[in-house]
Amino acid sequence: MKATNDLSRPVGLGAGASASAGALAAAAPAGQPVRTRARGEGLLAGLAAARSDFHHGLLAVVMAAVLGTGACASTSPPAASGSSGAALGRSAASAAPATTATMAGARCHDGRCTCRTGGRDDVETAPPDADHKRFEIRVGAEGGDATLDSPTLGRFSVGAGGGEACFYVDVLPGTHHIVTFVAHEGRPTAGLSPSLRVAEYGPKGPYWYDVVAVHCAGAGGKCTREAADAWGAEARSRKRGRIDPCGSAVVTRLGWETSGGTGDREGGFFRDFTVSFEMEVKRFATQFAPGSTECVPK
DSSP states (O other): OHHHHHHTSOGGGSHHHHHHHHHHHHHSOTTOOOOHHHHHHHHHHHHHHHHHHHHHHHHHHHHHHHHHHHHHHHHSOOHHHHHHHHHHHHHHHHTSOEESSOOOSTTEETTEEOOOOTTTSOOOSSOOOTTOEEEEEEEEEETEEEEEEETTTEEEEEOTTOOOEEEEEEEOTTEEEEEEEEEEESSTTTOOEEEEEEEEEETTTTEEEEEEEEEOOOGGGOOOHHHHHHHHHHHHTOBTTBSSTTSSEEEEEEEEEOOOBOOGGGTOOBSEEEEEEEEEEOSSOOOSOTTOGGGSOO
């Protein structure tokens, strides 16, 4: 430090010592040496002045450091508070339905859609044009979040606490789509109950044809190995690769997986549930009512 460097200099270089020695030399008679005591007093005065300078300098440095630290603290908001606020903002925003796809029909406005009530408001007041087919996608996970992702259809998600969300999209006939549905529990060991439904609109009815339905609810309404196996057996029983044989969308390569779950003492709940499948939209136009015998293979 500068104060330490000052103390390392010879005492005779002190400003007080030089002034005292000069004054004594001027007052002595010519040819008479300056008295040793006076010279010693001058040196002591210089040392005292140097120490005084050091203490004042040290005090100034300490005060500057303290004040400087205080200034930094007052102008910087607490990091933890800001981080918590951002995390809460993200958590609240993630619960709302979100999608990367372009929504279709009168049920959707500004990227949000109102779910239809089956059997009561099946008519699409703004139906798809002749070159497209309309599909309804419903995703949800009680106790967690859920997302349906497809490179061709888009991404459709709802966060924990968001309930079931509906999306309506127009799809070109003669197209093939790879689909992955993933749901995660919202709290560790709490489990979840995932749900996914895809349906196709039939303008001639108007009708809605169920294409695929995913559900896994076992003990306590949570997804377990037993519940997943039961849903898998049900899915394998579908006709023509779809729930309703009168629709034009065919589902293949349907399967599920999970990264595991809790032990038996927590009920064996899955922490996540993933379903993947491929969907082909055939070119023919639908015409029969859902479940009609004309659509069942002979």
